[in-house]
Amino acid sequence: MKGWMGKFRALFMLGSLSLILSGCGVEKLSALKPAGYGAELLYDLMILSIAIMIFVFIVVMAIYTFVLIRYRRKKGQEDYIPKQTEGNKVLEIIWTVIPIILLLVLAVPTVQAVFDLAETSSDKADIRIDVTSAQFWWQFDYAGEEISTSQDLYIPKGKRVYLTMKSADVIHSFWVPSIAGKIDTNPGDNENTMYLEANEEGVYWGQCAELCGPSHSLMDFRVVVVSPEEYEQWVKDMKNADPEAKPETTVAQEGQKIFQNNCMSCHAIGAQPKGVGPNLTNFGDRSKVAGILEPTKENIVDWILNPNEHKPGNSMPPNLVNKEEAGKVAEYLMQLKPSEITPEDAK
Amino acid sequence: MSTAVAQKKGFGAFIWDYLTTVDHKKIAHLYLVSGGLFFLMGGLEAMIIRIQLMKPDNEFISAGLYNEMITMHGTTMIFLAAMPLLFALMNAVVPLQIGARDVAFPFLNSLGFWLFFFGGVILNFSWFMGGAPDAGWTAYAPLSTTSPGHGVDFYVIGLQISGAGTLIGGINFLVTIVNMRAPGMSYMRMPLFTWTIFVTSTLILFAFPALTVGLFLMMFDRMFGSVFFDVAAGGNVIIWEHLFWIFGHPEVYILILPVFGVFSEVFATFSKKRLFGYSAMVFATVLIGFLGFMVWAHHMFTTGMGPVANSIFAVTTMAIAVPTGIKIFNWLFTMWGGSIKMTSAMLWSVAFIPTFTIGGMTGVMLAVAAADYQYHDTYFVVAHFHYVIVGGVVFGIFAALHYWWPKMFGKVLNEKLGKWAFWPFFIGFHLTFFIQHFLGLMGMPRRYWKFLEGQGLATGNLISTIGAFFMALGVIIFLWNVIYTAVKEPKASADPFDGRTLEWSIASPPPFYNFKQTPLVRGLDALWIEKSEGKKGMTPAEPLGDIHMPNGSILPFVMSFGLFIAGFGFIYQVDNPVWLSLVFIGMGILLGAMFVRSVKDDLGYHIHKEDLEKGDGQL
Numbered sequence: 001m002k003g004w005m006g007k008f009r010a011l012f013m014l015g016s017l018s019l020i021l022s023g024c025g026v027e028k029l030s031a032l033k034p035a036g037y038g039a040e041l042l043y044d045l046m047i048l049s050i051a052i053m054i055f056v057f058i059v060v061m062a063i064y065t066f067v068l069i070r071y072r073r074k075k076g077q078e079d080y081i082p083k084q085t086e087g088n089k090v091l092e093i094i095w096t097v098i099p100i101i102l103l104l105v106l107a108v109p110t111v112q113a114v115f116d117l118a119e120t121s122s123d124k125a126d127i128r129i130d131v132t133s134a135q136f137w138w139q140f141d142y143a144g145e146e147i148s149t150s151q152d153l154y155i156p157k158g159k160r161v162y163l164t165m166k167s168a169d170v171i172h173s174f175w176v177p178s179i180a181g182k183i184d185t186n187p188g189d190n191e192n193t194m195y196l197e198a199n200e201e202g203v204y205w206g207q208c209a210e211l212c213g214p215s216h217s218l219m220d221f222r223v224v225v226v227s228p229e230e231y232e233q234w235v236k237d238m239k240n241a242d243p244e245a246k247p248e249t250t251v252a253q254e255g256q257k258i259f260q261n262n263c264m265s266c267h268a269i270g271a272q273p274k275g276v277g278p279n280l281t282n283f284g285d286r287s288k289v290a291g292i293l294e295p296t297k298e299n300i301v302d303w304i305l306n307p308n309e310h311k312p313g314n315s316m317p318p319n320l321v322n323k324e325e326a327g328k329v330a331e332y333l334m335q336l337k338p339s340e341i342t343p344e345d346a347k
Numbered sequence: 348m349s350t351a352v353a354q355k356k357g358f359g360a361f362i363w364d365y366l367t368t369v370d371h372k373k374i375a376h377l378y379l380v381s382g383g384l385f386f387l388m389g390g391l392e393a394m395i396i397r398i399q400l401m402k403p404d405n406e407f408i409s410a411g412l413y414n415e416m417i418t419m420h421g422t423t424m425i426f427l428a429a430m431p432l433l434f435a436l437m438n439a440v441v442p443l444q445i446g447a448r449d450v451a452f453p454f455l456n457s458l459g460f461w462l463f464f465f466g467g468v469i470l471n472f473s474w475f476m477g478g479a480p481d482a483g484w485t486a487y488a489p490l491s492t493t494s495p496g497h498g499v500d501f502y503v504i505g506l507q508i509s510g511a512g513t514l515i516g517g518i519n520f521l522v523t524i525v526n527m528r529a530p531g532m533s534y535m536r537m538p539l540f541t542w543t544i545f546v547t548s549t550l551i552l553f554a555f556p557a558l559t560v561g562l563f564l565m566m567f568d569r570m571f572g573s574v575f576f577d578v579a580a581g582g583n584v585i586i587w588e589h590l591f592w593i594f595g596h597p598e599v600y601i602l603i604l605p606v607f608g609v610f611s612e613v614f615a616t617f618s619k620k621r622l623f624g625y626s627a628m629v630f631a632t633v634l635i636g637f638l639g640f641m642v643w644a645h646h647m648f649t650t651g652m653g654p655v656a657n658s659i660f661a662v663t664t665m666a667i668a669v670p671t672g673i674k675i676f677n678w679l680f681t682m683w684g685g686s687i688k689m690t691s692a693m694l695w696s697v698a699f700i701p702t703f704t705i706g707g708m709t710g711v712m713l714a715v716a717a718a719d720y721q722y723h724d725t726y727f728v729v730a731h732f733h734y735v736i737v738g739g740v741v742f743g744i745f746a747a748l749h750y751w752w753p754k755m756f757g758k759v760l761n762e763k764l765g766k767w768a769f770w771p772f773f774i775g776f777h778l779t780f781f782i783q784h785f786l787g788l789m790g791m792p793r794r795y796w797k798f799l800e801g802q803g804l805a806t807g808n809l810i811s812t813i814g815a816f817f818m819a820l821g822v823i824i825f826l827w828n829v830i831y832t833a834v835k836e837p838k839a840s841a842d843p844f845d846g847r848t849l850e851w852s853i854a855s856p857p858p859f860y861n862f863k864q865t866p867l868v869r870g871l872d873a874l875w876i877e878k879s880e881g882k883k884g885m886t887p888a889e890p891l892g893d894i895h896m897p898n899g900s901i902l903p904f905v906m907s908f909g910l911f912i913a914g915f916g917f918i919y920q921v922d923n924p925v926w927l928s929l930v931f932i933g934m935g936i937l938l939g940a941m942f943v944r945s946v947k948d949d950l951g952y953h954i955h956k957e958d959l960e961k962g963d964g965q966l
Contacts, residue, residue, distance in 0.1 A: 021788075024785050024788065024789050025785075025788065025789030025790060025803050026789070026790070026801070026802055026803035029789070029790040029802055029803070030788065030789040030790050030803070031721045031788050031789070031790060032788050032789060038720075039721070041717070042717055042718050042720060042721050045715055045717055045718040046712070046715075046718050046721070046788075049711065049712045049715050049718065050712070053708035053709075053711065053712065056672075056704070056708060057701075057704055057705070057708060060675060060676075060679070060700070060701070060704050061701060061704075063676075063679050063683075064679060064700055064701065067679055067682045067683050067687075068682070068687065068697065071618070071682060071683065071684060071685050071686065071687050072687050072689070073686045073687055073688045077686055080619075080686050081619060081686075081879075082618070082619055082620050082684055082685045082686050083620075083684060084620060084621040085620070085621065085623060085680075085684065086621065086623075086624075086625070087623055087624035087625065087626070087627060087677075088623075088624070088680070091624075091676070091680065092624055092627045092673065092677075095672060095673060095676040096669060096672075096673060099668060099669050099672045100669055103665045103666070103668060103669070103711070106665065106711070106715060107661070107662050107665055110658070110661050110662075110714075110715045110716060110717055110718075111658045111661070111662070113715075113716075113717035113718075114654045114657050114658050114661065114716050114717045115654045115658070116717075117654075117717055117720070118653065118654035118657075165651075169489070169493075170487075170489050170490040170493065171487055171489070171490065171584060173649060173723075173724060175792070177721065177790040178790075180720070181649070181717070181718075181719075181720020181721045181723075182649050182720055182721070182723060182724070183649050183651060183720065184649050184650050184651055186584060186585065186650070186651065187489060187578045187584060188578030188582075188583065188584065189578070190583070190584070190585055190650075190651060191651075192651035205790065205802075207790070207792055208792070209649075209723065209724040209725065209792040210487070210724055211414070211482070211483045211487070211490065211724075211794045212490060213414075213490065214409075214410035214411045214413075214414060214481075214796070215410055215796075216414075216794060216795065216796070217410070217792075217794075217795035217796040217797050217798070218410075218796075218797075292799070312409065312410040312411060313410065313411065
């Protein structure tokens with residue numbers, strides 16, 4: 001299947017269609033710059049369907065242009081009555097049968113791809129991750145590994161990572177355009193599954209693609225694709241992380257106390273217990289604060305004091321601590337770097 | 348236009364006349380004006396959305412308000428603008444095209460309008476009563492069932508009431524077309540517009556009940572403590588998606604089929620040719636209507652239905668492209684060999700073909716279920732459905748208004764202004780929406796309040812916003828044309844465009860009884876047949892006699908008003924049971940009016956033969 005589609009792609013490369021399209025969008029975000037198995041498969045399907053559609057469009061436009069130029073009423077023709085043709089059976093058959101053939105050409109690879117991408121019950125799955133969405137953030141629990149993270153999903157390059165998707169509140173949709181297509185995360189028993197297989201290292205944009213409330217557009221996350229060795233290291237480091245570890249500086253130590261007194265009821269550090277808010281185990285390594293802000297101390301303090309300014313409608317209460325305390329908490333959070341593997345390693 | 352009449356009769360009498368009318372031509376005016384106003388509101392909402400998305404990280408409106416805007420834009424445009432504007436055309440044209448004096452149930456016709464109108468008003472009251480619905484026009488549960496405030500309550504009640512109006516209208520036109528065709532007009536002699544309305548009405552009959560059921564479940568979840576969509580109590584949120592799309596997909600065919608009919612009339616008339624492949628066109632229309640019920644789940648490819656369901660719905664969806672393609676080619680061949688006159692109506696129709704072809708093609712691309720995992724809920728989808736709904740339905744409505752304006756208001760819309768309105772709208776439309784295909788593929792999900800710097804989406808969004816202003820300019824020029832025509836243009840003749848169907852055989856606008864004598868139909872394009880044999884008009888099928896007419900009635904207005912009041916009661920009784928009194932008052936008014944209607948005989952009246960003879964339509 002892949003080879004056959006590959007030939008198709010090579011063919012259209014010549015026709016430069018693919019080249020034109022691949023000029024569109026930003027690396028790691030655009031579905032037109034695929035860097036994963038799913039995204040590449042779907043990109044091929046897109047190119048195939050666009051090629052068929054352009055063919056149809058050219059045929060329609062050729063007839064259209066001819067008709068409009070040739071049969072436009074000219075001066076002196078006002079009283080001309082054209083022949084009142086009823087129709088033409090042969091023509092009707094032609095423009096019924098040809099579209100059916102074109103659609104079959106498209107339908108076969110479609111069904112193949114649908115079943116291919118649905119192969120998610122594999123036993124040989126190396127890595128399985130439970131994804132839980134909530135307004136407006138993502139939780140990733142690595143099955144069998146006692147690792148939980150939020151917002152940054154670490155996966156190894158070139159391996160299939162199987163995801164089980166559910167939602168803690170309303171329907172969201174998990175989408176990493178450059179690696180794979182999207183699937184909804186439903187509340188209740190309607191769990192979905194999909195897989196990711198990234199072919200290039202990098203930090204990829206992930207987005208929510210189902211309207212989920214005011215901050216729907218701000219529910220970004222990142223997929224950090226690292227080499228398999230780096231991934232092993234990351235897993236090891238994360239498992240060995242000590243949630244109670246004492247920070248080095250006194251400010252951060254004070255911050256830890258404040259955090260434990262005010263924030264622990266929602267936010268977990270370490271895999272247990274599962275909090276109602278984002279897990280902060282490796283907060284210091286995050287590429288963004290809350291998925292959208294640059295990870296500076298200023299932004300973290302600002303977020304702690306006024307989360308609703310940045311993500312309207314989210315459930316974190318404002319002003320739980322004062323500004324000074326928030327600064328200390330930020331110091332504490334920023335030094336939470338249990339692993340030597342960070343988004344920096346994903347190049 | 349009717350303003351002249353108003354001055355003669357006095358404003359109060361004019362208003363009363365429209366409040367009580369059961370005349371399909373006046374109900375068409377009501378649908379047109381109210382649908383037009385809602386269209387302007389929906390357009391304003393669209394402009395606000397486009398201004399918000401003009402540049403990255405923009406803060407023009409807040410996130411919550413933005414969600415209200417997109418919800419109201421979608422809901423308003425579909426339910427309160429496109430639907431009533433199409434109902435305006437149905438009312439204005441179908442009875443005339445089949446040689447009838449009115450619809451089968453004139454009283455119900457009026458009731459249908461007022462239910463739609465008050466439903467729409469309730470929905471828009473939400474702006475002033477604590478905020479509009481904010482869960483998207485699709486109102487997916489549990490976002491909708493848990494949305495705070497009363498916004499979604501307004502959505503549920505407003506759509507429930509206006510939906511009842513639409514259902515009534517659909518049934519009415521089914522019965523009208525089945526029973527009230529002039530002698531000689533067999534099904535295969537019906538004008539294509541009438542055919543499409545016939546199929547559309549069938550779709551309304553089967554599709555709207557699914558929405559009604561869905562809305563009832565949601566109403567009970569939100570207002571009376573049921574748990575249909577509450578997963579914590581064993582409910583299931585996917586049920587709403589199915590119910591909504593079992594209605595929602597046929598709904599898009601309810602919108603597009605009537606304008607397919609419009610284009611069929613316009614292409615034939617302005618090419619001076621019989622519609623090419625009439626029976627294939629009829630067949631394609633019926634097939635699209637039928638397949639329209641087989642494809643709803645293609646809106647749910649990413650819901651997680653599994654590969655089997657996804658594949659089946661992918662293939663059935665692709666199948667719809669076949670009858671649609673048949674239509675496109677038949678239109679092209681209607682013009683082939685014809686004598687094409689580029690009037691404004693024709694311009695909109697001609698512009699429709701490439702636009703809709705693109706919309707149809709992206710539709711097929713979306714049917715590729717696997718690829719839809721990338722397209723779904725992105726701007727690619729937004730671009731697709733605006734290409735079919737604006738490029739199809741709105742272009743079609745503009746074409747129809749230019750074409751039938753003389754039949755509705757007695758004057759031909761100014762041609763020059765008509766073209767001036769077309770070009771900015773057409774160019775603006777493509778500027779706005781073509782680029783959105785690429786925005787979607789480049790990773791911009793739909794319903795996004797803001798996009799960020801560095802995502803490569805800024806240029807495309809700016810172009811899109813500029814295009815939206817061009818579209819607004821086009822609409823403003825069209826409105827100017829309406830006023831200009833009313834003031835400056837001369838009265839139109841009965842048949843200004845050398846028409847082919849029955850509506851052009853009577854005066855513009857027609858007398859209130861339409862046909863003095865019911866015409867005899869001798870084939871497709873009944874009037875054209877008579878004209879090509881050198882006759883001036885239709886041969887009557889009956890001798891001149893008394894005409895039985897229905898009386899006007901204020902009761903439909905009163906009934907709908909009762910439901911309007913009860914609606915507020917339902918919405919606010921959640922806060923305080925005292926509001927239940929409004930439910931009782933409103934329902935009392937409704938039932939009282941129904942009682943009056945049931946016990947009071949209203950046999951209508953007759954126009955006498957003598958008056959018809961001397962009046963000659965000027966009664």
